[in-house]
Amino acid sequence: MKRIADSTVRRLSAYLRFLEDFEGRGLSTISSDELARRGGTTSAQVRKDLSFFGSFGKRGLGYSVPELAGRLREILGLERQWKVIIIGAGKIGAALVAYRGFRQRGFHILAAYDANPEKVGKQLEGIPVRDIGQLERDVPKDTPDIAVVTVPAENAQAVVERVVAAGIKAILNFAPVQLQVPSDVTVKTVNMAMELEGLSFALTNRD
C-alpha cells in the first residue's frame, strides 16, 4: 500500500469518531460535506483521504454511516484487541492506566513496569506494576503489541532499545526526546509542550 501520511490517519480517526456519534443518534447516511464540516476540513479532502482505501459512498447519496464506520475500524485495525504495556509507573503512567478511552477502543493494558522498588509489586488501578528487570522475560510470554514509554527523557532511549530488542514494533512515547528506532518500528511521540505551542501560535497570530 502507498505510504499514508500521519495527518491522514489522524483524520480517519476523527471521521470514525463523528460517524460513531452519528450512529449513536440513529443517522444512516452522511455527506462528505457534513463529515468535512465536523472535521474542520474540506469535502475534497474527505474524498481524497477515503480514496486511498477504495471506493466509498454513492454519488449524490453520501456515505452509509455503519458501512463507512465499519470500514474505518477495519482500516485502523480496531477490530481486534491490542495488548499494551506501560513503561514507567509515574504520574503519566498512572493517568494513562486510569484512562477509560483505551479499553473502549480495544487497547488492553497488561502491566506497567518501573525500576522503583517502592512501586514494583503494587497495582495501578488494578494493573500490576512489575520490575523493569522482568521485561525481557515477560515480552516473549505476554506478546504485547504496543509499549507506552513514560520514563524521564534521559532514560527513554535506553528503555526503548530494550523494548525494541524484546520484539515490540510500536511505541507511544511521552518523553520529550527524539527516539532512534529501526525502520520496522513505529514511534509516535506525544509532546504536551508542542500542543501548547500550537495554542501559543494561534494566540500570537490572531487576525
Next chain:
Amino acid sequence: MKRIADSTVRRLSAYLRFLEDFEGRGLSTISSDELARRGGTTSAQVRKDLSFFGSFGKRGLGYSVPELAGRLREILGLERQWKVIIIGAGKIGAALVAYRGFRQRGFHILAAYDANPEKVGKQLEGIPVRDIGQLERDVPKDTPDIAVVTVPAENAQAVVERVVAAGIKAILNFAPVQLQVPSDVTVKTVNMAMELEGLSFALTNRD
C-alpha cells in the same frame, strides 16, 4: 496572514526542537535537507513551511541555526510567558502540573481548579487547587491565556462554556469529546486513544 494548517505549526515546533538541539551542539548552520531528514519530511516541505513567514537562509549556505531558531520562537509566540490554568485536579491534571516541559517553554501554570472539596485548598506540586466556583472571579484578575481542560467528558462542554464566557481564548482539551466554541476561541484536543489508533493503523498496514 494566510491560514496556516495545524500540521504546518506542528512541523515548525518540531523544527525548533531540532534547531535547539543543533544549537546545544554548537552548530551554526543547517541545510533544509538535514532539517527534513530529522523531521521525517522533505526539504521541499521544509522550504514551503518556512516560506509562509518570509525569506530564510541563503541558497547553497543553508539556514543560520540561531537566526532560524529565534525566528521560529517568534512565529510560535514563545518569546513571552503564557499564563495557564488547569481545570480538573485529577490524574491528568496532576501529571500536567508535574510536567517540566511546560515551564521550560514559558508556559506558567497559575492554578488548578476542581469541584471536589477534598482537593480544593490543597496543592499539586506547589500549584494551588482552587474551587471551580471561583473561576469567574479569578479570571479577570489573573488573566490566564490558556485553559487546560482535564475534566470527565460529560462535564467538559459545560466547563468550557464557563471558561469561554470568562474570556479565555485558547483551550487544550483532554476530554474525549468534540467541544463547541465560538470562532474566536482556539481548541486543541489531545486524544490518547487517537494516538494509539495511529499505532494500530501502522501495525495493521505493515508491508
